[in-house]
Amino acid sequence: MASVILPAAPSESRPGRFGIYGGRYVPETLMAALVELEHEYEVAKADAAFQAELTLLLNDFAGRPTPLYFAKRLTEQLGGAKIYLKREDLLHTGAHKINNALGQGLLAKRMGKHRIIAETGAGQHGVATATVCALLGMECVIYMGDVDMARQELNVLRMRLLGAEVRGVSSGAKTLKDAISEAMRDWVTNVRTTHYLLGSALGAHPYPTMVRDFQRIISIEMKQQILEKEGRLPTAVIACVGGGSNAIGAFYEFIPDRQVRLIGVEAGGRGTALGEHAARFSGGVPGVLQGTFSYVLQDENGQIAQTHSVSAGLDYASIGPEHAALHDSGRAEYVSQDDKSALDAVVKLARTEGILPALESAHAVAEALRLAPTMPARDILVVNLSGRGDKDMGILAQELHIQGA
């Protein structure tokens, strides 16, 4: 492994840095917009009226708070730790992505930017963004890799119905990474009128911090709910990690509670060779991709590697910089579950609890299925069920050989 020399002296106190990770590595043209966004976000964050409007929409439009559900039959069948599911899948549009889309949508409106662009992998962030743009009356352009458009077609149709323009991206592997590059090219070109509504805790500062803040509501509710139901904190919180927005949202409030294990689940894909998976912590090295310094799957020449996952939302070569810091400090653990385990977990949860998880979230469920039987009955696992699986019916029917009409 090549030794990595940092591009800048790391500083904990520097805004946008998580340990040595994070920062801003973008074309100069974007810097003014990033600085403006950082400033406007700080002002909005402290503005009670902004927070009240966001809370109202999160509650009445999106459906917060989401339940913390005790999966009784699943727990009994596995015979170990109690399993709770944080039901982000019940949110309007079907995933946690709406939390961040509402926050940034309101912020863009406040900044006077009426054109919104976004990338999407599984389509959940695209649908959430298209929904918020419809709600707020803003122009919406979504970039999505051609491969992802094919495998998440239902979400493409939803975005178009909502009035968004979906632009296919045919470069590279035609997946999430390529959609982000194309969205950044649009942003560089239209930066004066456009807000880039980035969907994960990725990219240049202030995105990783801002997206985390908008997703933090997950762990705020989770902590309160588990204390009400169990009178104590969970043994572990488990979440899938693509870019890492649902995971950082689910982890954040528990970071100071050292006794709570934080477990991020990456996509193990279909093999351990470079290109066959999206497990950044087992195959990646620190580097810069799309604006931030974090772990990156890359070859020995610094070219970004191809990735594979059955779930489009986890199929990405880098990971949010705060996760990189949590990994290095040992505060969070990162494991991987492969395509097959995720598919098995979909079936298991559907048939045991009547809940169809998104393929992304199924990776977290798979880790809970593995872990729970190894733990005593008094232990508590909270799985962040970040999204619902309706969007995946095409892939599921194909992979699981389910017959239709």
Next chain:
Amino acid sequence: MAIQFAQKPGLVVYLTAGDPTLEATRSVAIAAIDAGADVIELGVPFSDPLADGPIIQRASERALAHNTRLKDVLALAAEIRAARPSAGLVIFSYLNPILRYGLTRFADDAAASGADGVLITDMIVEEADAYLAEMERVKLAPIFLAAPTSPDDRLEAIATHSKGFIYAISRVGITGKQQSMTSDAAALVARIRRWTELPIAVGFGISNANHVAQVAEFADAAVIGSAIVELIERSTPETAPGAVARFIKGLRQPVTALAR
């Protein structure tokens, strides 16, 4: 420093190294210098060139199809330096290939290759402490981009840290050709002038003698990228050097001659 703009306007020529082969890039670079290019920017191909338009994206794909590496680009720089000792030579790259190579090792090897400067597309001045220290150690010129959207405080920092020349981006957007120069460019150059005596080169979208003549009115040099990369795309490795040489000679023709 070999970065000099003897004629006005100076010409900076961007080439994606290894497009379509390293040998072809060497021949084209030498032909470009002989035709009047003052500085060659040797682009390191990258898998995810998010500041580039389709023309340079395709060039990067062609160069990566046969695995052009940073070390190959540095070896190519050394060959060009040996062949044309007085031309300006800049290594132009995204950050990640340099990080993977090792910043210190890169600085040593880039300096040893005979390059004069380095431009990293996704490196901004605030993040550049270690990079600037390495460039200073090996006496290479760090060249930063300045954008029409950059406020004055950023332009001051960019001017303070740049050496060799300052690369002023003519318009907001990605690389690629355009029909006409925007008023953004002249205004940007005037703002940068307040902070520096360095030459200012204007790039992005400059593709003909008309554009070059316009740039000559307010800046020291014009950067030609996509127009030449597209010309190489349409040529064979055998015909590309001649085609690029003719194109570059045409860029300095007086506009009045064109008008006639």
